[in-house]
Amino acid sequence: MSALDLPGWSHAYSGKVRDLYVPAPVVDSVGDVATLDDTSHLLVVASDRVSAYDHVLEPGIPGKGALLTQLSLWWFAQLDGVPNHLVAPTTAPVTLPEQVRDRAMLVAPLDMYPVECVVRGYLVGSGWAEYREHGTVCGIALPAGLQSGDRLPEPIYTPAYKAPLGEHDENISYERTVELVGPEVAAALRDTSLEIYRRAAVVAEARGVVLADTKFEFGADRSTGALTLGDEVLTSDSSRYWDAEAYSSGDRTASFDKQIVRDWLSANWDGEGTPPELPAEIVERTAARYRELIERLTGR
Structure with a gap:
């Protein structure tokens, strides 16, 4: 889960799938660690990592981060009247880094x-x-x-x-x-x-x-x-x-x-130790289903 070097942003946290960044320089009292406290904006970057049964698996699903981000943004737009954490980039004193623009959301910390x-x-x-x-x-x-x-x-x-x-x-x-x-x-x-x-x-x-x-x-x-x-x-x-x-x-x-991933893992892993690598065929089938869903829902 290596952090990206994003101009203007400091890595603050990584979950199983998403990475959080805060505007740089935001440091703690020591002066060298990014923090989620006292910041007005966060950058949420969706990776291509895939997890199942509380484990991050290898390899990731190509394009998954961008697809998840696009789908979240589309659903947020459908749910009028439900407050969400999105911040319009045009109203914030920060910009989305070009290298993650298709898989990043600018949000307010909650x-x-x-x-x-x-x-x-x-x-x-x-x-x-x-x-x-x-x-x-x-x-x-x-x-x-x-x-x-x-x-x-x-x-x-x-x-x-x-x-x-x-x-x-x-x-x-x-x-x-x-x-x-x-x-x-x-x-x-x-x-x-x-x-x-x-x-x-x-x-x-x-x-x-x-x-x-x-x-x-x-x-x-x-x-x-x-x-x-x-x-x-x-x-x-x-x-x-x-x-x-x-x-x-x-x-x-x-x-x-990602049921395709869960089913394959259940059939090929006993839950002990490190999960096996996903076969290329499982990765591609999963990616295809992710793509089909967003096409079906959004028409894009």
């Missing part, structure tokens, strides 16, 4: 909440595994007789505690969310997440795509305290998308996300 806001509209993945055993998803009781991939009667909100880099996120109850952030913020996180999911699902459906589930991250605006949507939104890394025509014909595996 005081992020330690909650990953997951919304599930369909029974799939870990939710299906729990349902088969207990008839619940994240402790929420569901009707009997559902099958893998079925649409839920109503979307459900299943938050997770956002663990530090390298650790596993932990599913938590709504009550635990209240303990973490207070009742008002917990309710706002839930209600806003469900609202965005419902709106996005309608948009996707009109374009022949099923939005099965997704996750959001929110923070408080540092000036007003307002709940603000941050990070990426409704990308093929943070969401599970299916082809609607294939789904209606019974094929519930035609996914537009």
Whole structure:
């Protein structure tokens, strides 16, 4: 996860997929370390790295960072009325570096909440595994007789505690969310997440795509305290998308996300040690699905 040398910016942090930069010079009291504190703008750069099961895999997916950024920007534009962290470059005293222009977002720093806001509209993945055993998803009781991939009667909100880099996120109850952030913020996180999911699902459906589930991250605006949507939104890394025509014909595996990577890894790695390198064919198939999704949704 080597940082880029971006003129006018200092590297501050790297996650599994994204890198954060602050306007240079921004240093700590020692004088040589960039910090996320007390800065008015951040540069979020999406890399081509791909992660699965809390591991960053090799190699990356060519063009993935640009595609994720384009899709996030498109979705932010669709979600009018939902405050987000984007800052228009024309209103900021900084510029986007040319070398990352297609995969960078200029954003305002937020005081992020330690909650990953997951919304599930369909029974799939870990939710299906729990349902088969207990008839619940994240402790929420569901009707009997559902099958893998079925649409839920109503979307459900299943938050997770956002663990530090390298650790596993932990599913938590709504009550635990209240303990973490207070009742008002917990309710706002839930209600806003469900609202965005419902709106996005309608948009996707009109374009022949099923939005099965997704996750959001929110923070408080540092000036007003307002709940603000941050990070990426409704990308093929943070969401599970299916082809609607294939789904209606019974094929519930035609996914537009990194499920191809997950499936290959599950079949070729026992979860111990360093994951194996992804074959070229898996990389290309995944890249093709990322490209197809953005074409389907945006028409570009």
